[in-house]
Amino acid sequence: xxxxxxxxxxxxxxxxxxxxxxxxxxxxxxxxxxxxxxxxxxxxxxxxxxxxxxxxxxxxxxxxxxxxxxxxxxxxxxxxxxxxxxxxxxxxxxxxxxxxxxxxxxxxxxxxxxxxxxxxxxxxxxxxxxxxxxxxxxxxxxxxxxxxxxxxxxxxxxxxxxxxxxxxxxxxxxxxxxxxxxxxxxxxxxxxxxxxxxxxxxxxxxxxxxxxxxxxxxxxxxxxxxxxxxxxxxxxxxxxxxxxxxxxxxxxxxxxxxxxxxxxxxxxxxxxxxxxxxxxxxxxxxxxxxxxxxxxxxxxxxxxxxxxxxxxxxxxxxxxxxxxxxxxxxxxxxxxxx
Amino acid sequence: xxxxxxxxxxxxxxxxxxxxxxxxxxxxxxxxxxxxxxxxxxxxxxxxxxxxxxxxxxxxxxxxxxxxxxxxxxxxxxxxxxxxxxxxxxxxxxxxxxxxxxxxxxxxxxxxxxxxxxxxxxxxxxxxxxxxxxxxxxxxxxxxxxxxxxxxxxxxxxxxxxxxxxxxxxxxxxxxxxxxxxxxxxxxxxxxxxxxxxxxxxxxxxxxxxxxxxxxxxxxxxxxxxxxxxxxxxxxxxxxxxxxxxxxxxxxxxxxxxxxxxxxxxxxxxxxxxxxxxxxxxxxxxxxxxxxxxxxxxxxxxxxxxxxxxxxxxx
Numbered sequence: 001x002x003x004x005x006x007x008x009x010x011x012x013x014x015x016x017x018x019x020x021x022x023x024x025x026x027x028x029x030x031x032x033x034x035x036x037x038x039x040x041x042x043x044x045x046x047x048x049x050x051x052x053x054x055x056x057x058x059x060x061x062x063x064x065x066x067x068x069x070x071x072x073x074x075x076x077x078x079x080x081x082x083x084x085x086x087x088x089x090x091x092x093x094x095x096x097x098x099x100x101x102x103x104x105x106x107x108x109x110x111x112x113x114x115x116x117x118x119x120x121x122x123x124x125x126x127x128x129x130x131x132x133x134x135x136x137x138x139x140x141x142x143x144x145x146x147x148x149x150x151x152x153x154x155x156x157x158x159x160x161x162x163x164x165x166x167x168x169x170x171x172x173x174x175x176x177x178x179x180x181x182x183x184x185x186x187x188x189x190x191x192x193x194x195x196x197x198x199x200x201x202x203x204x205x206x207x208x209x210x211x212x213x214x215x216x217x218x219x220x221x222x223x224x225x226x227x228x229x230x231x232x233x234x235x236x237x238x239x240x241x242x243x244x245x246x247x248x249x250x251x252x253x254x255x256x257x258x259x260x261x262x263x264x265x266x267x268x269x270x271x272x273x274x275x276x277x278x279x280x281x282x283x284x285x286x287x288x289x290x291x292x293x294x295x296x297x298x299x300x301x302x303x304x305x306x307x308x309x310x311x312x313x314x315x316x317x318x319x320x321x322x323x324x325x326x327x328x329x330x331x332x333x334x335x336x337x338x
Numbered sequence: 339x340x341x342x343x344x345x346x347x348x349x350x351x352x353x354x355x356x357x358x359x360x361x362x363x364x365x366x367x368x369x370x371x372x373x374x375x376x377x378x379x380x381x382x383x384x385x386x387x388x389x390x391x392x393x394x395x396x397x398x399x400x401x402x403x404x405x406x407x408x409x410x411x412x413x414x415x416x417x418x419x420x421x422x423x424x425x426x427x428x429x430x431x432x433x434x435x436x437x438x439x440x441x442x443x444x445x446x447x448x449x450x451x452x453x454x455x456x457x458x459x460x461x462x463x464x465x466x467x468x469x470x471x472x473x474x475x476x477x478x479x480x481x482x483x484x485x486x487x488x489x490x491x492x493x494x495x496x497x498x499x500x501x502x503x504x505x506x507x508x509x510x511x512x513x514x515x516x517x518x519x520x521x522x523x524x525x526x527x528x529x530x531x532x533x534x535x536x537x538x539x540x541x542x543x544x545x546x547x548x549x550x551x552x553x554x555x556x557x558x559x560x561x562x563x564x565x566x567x568x569x570x571x572x573x574x575x576x577x578x579x580x581x582x583x584x585x586x587x588x589x590x591x592x593x594x595x596x597x598x599x600x601x602x603x604x605x606x607x608x609x610x611x612x613x614x615x616x617x618x619x620x621x622x623x624x625x626x627x628x629x630x631x632x633x634x635x636x637x638x639x640x641x642x643x644x645x646x647x648x649x650x651x652x653x
Contacts, residue, residue: 032348032351032352033348033351033352033355036352036355053378053379054379054380055376055379056376056379056380056381056464056465057464057465058379098380099379099380099381100377100378100379100380101378101380115468117465117466117467117468118466118467118468118473118517118518118519119468120468120469120472120473120476122476141476141480143473143517184444187440187442187444187487188442188443188444188487188488189488190484190485190487190488193484216516216517217513217516217517219477219480219513220480220484221476221479221480221483222439222479222483223440223483223487224439224440225440225444230446230536233444233445233446234446234534234536234537236445237445237446237491237533237537237540238537238540240445241537241540241541241543241544242540242543244544244547245540245543245544245546245547246547247547248544248547248548248550248551249547249550249551249554251551252547252550252551252552252553252554252555253554255551255554255555255558256554256555256557256558257558258558259555259558259559259561259562260558260561260562262562263558263561263562263565263566264565266562266566266569267565267566267568267569268569270566270569270570270572270573271569271572271573271576273573274572274573274574274576274577275576277576277577277580278576278577278579278580279580280580281577281580281581281583281584282580282583282584282587284584285580285583285584285585285586285587285588286587288584288587288588288591289587289588289590289591290591292588292591292592292595293591293594293595295595296595296598296599296602297598299599299602300602300605300606303602303605303609303613304598306613306616307598307601307616310616310617310620313620313624314620314623314624317624
């Protein structure tokens with residue numbers, strides 16, 4: 001493009017010796033730009049040689065001839081120093097804290113960055129056996145971070161290796177702990193499991209300390225019974241429900257029977273009480289009637305017996321009654337005397 | 339002169355490049371968003387003010403923007419394929435592998451839940467955890483399963499849904515705080531909580547049985563409502579009859595007595611006469627309809643007067 005442009009101007013211009021002038025005319029700004037770009041590239045190279053950037057999500061180790069000489073971490077702590085001192089080759093490592101721009105010796109020192117974030121390690125599910133010899137399927141996960149990038153770099157190198165290592169020790173540690181308790185504790189005892197996992201986390205941190213890894217949390221994501229148990233569970237659930245249904249129905253019958261018999265009882269009592277009351281009332285009537293009779297008849301008892309006898313005759317001796325009359329009787333006297 | 343011109347042109351070019359570079363540091367913060375500015379990777383400031391702002395251009399400063407007022411949603415045990423609108427119903431896809439879990443009494447249950455959360459601390463959210471959504475999802479799954487396993491099936495299905503939601507929410511928030519993930523849980527809502535399909539019929543039958551129980555009780559109660567008033571009616575009838583009997587007896591007695599007293603009065607006027615008359619009157623009244631035999635009291639010989647025998651036999 002550069003040449004074409006020049007040639008085009010060359011042909012277009014009629015002035016003598018125009019080539020030099022035109023060449024200069026076009027070359028000026030481009031040269032400047034090229035100069036600027038070149039300068040920037042050189043600056044960049046110098047910058048990258050003398051400085052390195054630690055991103056907010058990173059921590060960095062600085063190597064000099066493959067030997068770790070410097071680490072840039074989130075925070076310094078006595079434990080960190082201690083863990084560095086425990087490894088002879090890391091005894092002289094400088095610990096820098098923070099993020100941003102850091103200085104290094106160009107060409108001699110190289111950097112490698114590691115995540116300073118909380119990382120998730122999700123295991124595959126697997127079977128464990130509890131104290132009461134039951135099989136459970138557990139699926140757990142762990143949250144961990146690279147605590148000491150120098151140790152991490154020399155012992156594990158990368159996250160995948162860390163996961164393999166975590167898998168090994170978490171699996172065996174969990175197996176060990178779960179073998180101490182019964183299945184129902186693993187399934188349903190939240191507090192026990194919480195404390196157990198805390199203990200497992202502490203134990204694993206002890207083991208992982210030399211690898212520069214800190215496990216923040218280990219949790220069981222899923223606790224399942226093996227799929228071959230599902231049919232049994234479903235059967236049990238079914239029979240439990242059937243039992244509940246039966247209970248409801250027989251409770252209904254029981255209640256109904258209670259209500260019915262109570263109603264029957266109540267009705268009987270109501271009627272019996274009414275009978276009692278009625279008899280009382282009738283008795284009162286009888287008594288009152290007797291009292292009235294007695295009051296009247298006591299005025300002349302002898303006459304009353306006579307009067308009453310006559311009335312009784314009227315009632316009793318009717319229609320074809322056969323009567324045998326004693327001639328000495330009062331009746332005969334009346335009959336025959338006159 | 340032309341060389342001066344070249345210098346000017348060069349200056350303009352460099353100047354405009356510089357300007358463009360500087361202008362590239364302009365960014366906008368939408369309302370509801372917060373921006374975090376990193377200088378050479380290091381967190382330097384946060385900008386929560388909506389509008390135009392400027393940061394030192396690349397490669398010095400970088401900006402990350404996150405919507406912190408948006409309520410985000412995490413679905414557990416199902417996923418929304420299509421959100422519902424005014425004219426269409428939403429579509430969901432179930433995820434039984436995720437939703438099927440054990441309860442405390444070792445039963446199985448399908449639990450679907452929706453978790454609403456918000457980013458509460460943008461710095462924590464951006465710089466503490468590797469995979470924020472993934473970490474939250476895994477923590478949520480763990481919390482939900484753990485809490486469900488801490489309760490028995492009946493609590494999960496009906497009795498204590500609210501308590502369980504609260505417990506999941508608290509546990510999950512505790513986990514988020516432990517991980518310093520910068521997320522606040524707003525709500526945990528249990529959506530469908532069902533027994534597995536394999537045992538669904540048995541569960542429905544329990545509901546039917548409950549209904550049966552109620553209907554049996556209702557029937558019995560209606561029986562009671564029928565029989566008790568009837569008994570009360572009977573009772574009233576018995577008592578009324580008794581009262582009637584009483585009144586009748588008394589009234590009759592009074593009548594009888596009144597009759598007797600009248601006769602007695604007359605009797606007292608002439609005792610022998612009245613007595614005889616009454617006796618005869620009675621005989622008059624009763625003898626015509628009777629067969630009569632007269633016996634001598636001294637022997638067993640009976641003389642009988644067939645006074646009306648033939649007549650009565652013939653009749």
